[in-house]
Amino acid sequence: MQKIRGASRGIGRLTDQTTRAAAQSAAARGAVQSAKEAAAQAARYQQTAKAAQTAVQKTAQAAGRALRAILAAARSLLAAMMAGGSTVVSMVLVICLIGVLIASPFGIFFSGEDSGTGYTxxxxxxxxxxxxxxxxxxxxxxxxxxxxxxxxxxxxxxxxxxxxxxxxxxxxxxxxxxxxxxxxxxxxxxxxxxxxxxxxxxxxxxxxxxxxxxxxxxxxxxxxxxxxxxxxxxxxxxxxxxxxxxxxxxxxxxxxxxxxxxxxxGSYQDIDLSPEEIQEIIKKLPADLSEERKQVVLTAYQLLGKVNYFWGGKSLVLGWDSRWGTPMKVTAAGSSSSGTVRLFGLDCSGFVDWVFYNQSGGQYIIGHGGGASAQHSYCTPISWSDAKPGDLVFYPGDSHVGIVCGFDSSGNILIIHCASSSNNVVVTGKIGFTTIGRPEYYGE
Structure with a gap:
């Protein structure tokens, strides 16, 4: 099971999965038995948790153990269902215990999704x-x-x-x-x-x-x-x-x-792309594109719509940077936002740096510590007709930079970039970008 992200996300979908699993053969009885044992353990904690309700929450540690038991049971249940086992009985026990915990302070971990009120x-x-x-x-x-x-x-x-x-x-x-x-x-x-x-x-x-x-x-x-x-x-x-x-x-x-x-x-986000998202992105890429370039594009898409624009914002963090979304003073000069307090994120060159740094596993900084102009200096000029996904594109005077991320159904170039006008990472056409370069990173 992936890292637990707001306990409701992984557990909230289990009921539908269980319904489908019940119709399958019980080929994985060993896994089912393991799941039942985990759920039984959770059920034992249920009695303690119920007592906590009538004893004015005097069993905080027991409630904590109950939450951990739910998560352990959920892991086993998911494994059993993936193996084709029937887990309806075990699932009912876990769902009952979840209901008890939602009414406790530990219900905070189930508040990560909209439950009909319009808020998460x-x-x-x-x-x-x-x-x-x-x-x-x-x-x-x-x-x-x-x-x-x-x-x-x-x-x-x-x-x-x-x-x-x-x-x-x-x-x-x-x-x-x-x-x-x-x-x-x-x-x-x-x-x-x-x-x-x-x-x-x-x-x-x-x-x-x-x-x-x-x-x-x-x-x-x-x-x-x-x-x-x-x-x-x-x-x-x-x-x-x-x-x-x-x-x-x-x-x-x-x-x-x-x-x-x-x-x-929001200081931790799962930025992994789903298989469906990956397939949609790959549809916009040439079939003969190198794996290295493909990974640059997929890495760039991990931040699509997720990071605020922040003048001077840089990050050499593998994965999600916990500072993103945190109020911070803009200290870099040269912008109308300089001196103001904004939600921290990336600027255009910071986004490009993060992409290549993450794609290379922390081994390469494409601008070698500089901004868009420095990134341009480590590129070989090419014509637009030679553009490949993973190449860099620039505004006049290197005032902005983005990454070619594919082609639309009409063959027009698509650019992914962190744009101040959108205050986020977006995919647009090439309008505004006037020059294109091939990063030395690819060794082509």
């Missing part, structure tokens, strides 16, 4: 991150200044406590008499609760300082912006959590839940 947790996180950056820009706009001191508000550390925020939200939502009693469904009311907790834990303050100039100099106005970041322990004290709530909070902060929280906050 990653979308809520992006919304609040956006409100955070908007508030900083509003303060700057309303307070003219000569110098800006943003303290930790200018770094990725601004919102470094999303896991703490969500853990506090999960406990408070399921144990506070004044709050809704289920955390898995993200309604408008619960989004407001999450927003309140978020701002309590990431408070923005500011003050204006005026330094008198010398006789021939004008005064200097300094705008100071500070973000006061609080962790889960500080908030447990501030919200006066009782002993049972603190036990639940302690369990949620255990290391084994790190990836689940990362999935909910």
């Amino acid at each position: 947790m990653p979308e809520a996180v992006r919304t609040l991150n956006g409100e955070f950056t908007d508030r900083i820009e509003q303060i700057k706009a309303e307070n003219p200044y000569d110098e800006l001191d943003m303290d930790n508000a200018g770094s990725a550390a601004m919102i470094s406590n999303w896991r703490d925020v969500l853990a506090i939200y999960a406990v408070r939502t399921t144990t506070d008499d004044t709050s809704p009693d289920e955390v898995a469904t993200l309604t408008e009311e619960k989004l407001d609760i999450l927003r309140q907790i978020f701002w309590d834990m990431n408070a923005i303050s500011y003050w204006v300082e005026t330094i008198s100039g010398d006789k021939d100099e004008s005064d200097t106005v300094i705008l100071h912006i500070t973000v006061t970041v609080k962790d889960h322990l500080q908030m447990a004290d501030e919200y006066r959590f009782n002993a049972e709530q603190r036990k639940l909070l302690e369990e949620l902060m255990q290391p084994e839940y790190q990836e689940l929280f990362m999935a909910l906050t």
Whole structure:
């Protein structure tokens, strides 16, 4: 089974799969037996979890073990179904236990998909991150200044406590008499609760300082912006959590839940392409295209529609960069966004660097540390008629760069690039791109 990404994603589809599996032969009885044993273990934890409901959540560690048992059972069930086994009985046990956990603070891990309210947790996180950056820009706009001191508000550390925020939200939502009693469904009311907790834990303050100039100099106005970041322990004290709530909070902060929280906050995303997506991309590629070029194109498509445009944004990270989507100050000069706070991502050359770095397994940086102009310098000029997927294309003056990613049904060139106008990685035609080069990387 792949990495668990928001527990509902892998488990939520199991019911349909089970229905199909029940109609198949029981050829894999050994696998089925293993699945039943795992589900039976989960069922034993169900009794403890039910007791927790009537004992005001006094069994946080047992609930945590129950969640882990569900995940283990799900792995076995999936393996059994793939082998053609019937797993209906085991599946019912697991689904029952899931229902119990959804009503507990661990239901936060089932909030990664829209359950009919129009909200998912990653979308809520992006919304609040956006409100955070908007508030900083509003303060700057309303307070003219000569110098800006943003303290930790200018770094990725601004919102470094999303896991703490969500853990506090999960406990408070399921144990506070004044709050809704289920955390898995993200309604408008619960989004407001999450927003309140978020701002309590990431408070923005500011003050204006005026330094008198010398006789021939004008005064200097300094705008100071500070973000006061609080962790889960500080908030447990501030919200006066009782002993049972603190036990639940302690369990949620255990290391084994790190990836689940990362999935909910969007700081981890599965960027692997599905077999169907790969086939659609390959349809747009020449049949005789080299495997190396094909992998460059497939790697580029992994970020399609997933990464914000950020002036000066670079990343030499294999896979998903956890900084993407985090509010950060634009420090690179030369853009209208310089000095503002935006959701971190990639610029055009940063995207191209990431693609070749990842395709090569971290062995090659196509621009050798420079931007689009440097990337162009490591290319051999070619004509548009000789274009192949994987070649680089440039705007006049190397002001923008993209990667040829295929041809449409009419034979027109398709370009994948990180575009400021779309604030994302997009696929377009060649309009705007005037020159094309063949990277030395291919050795052709």
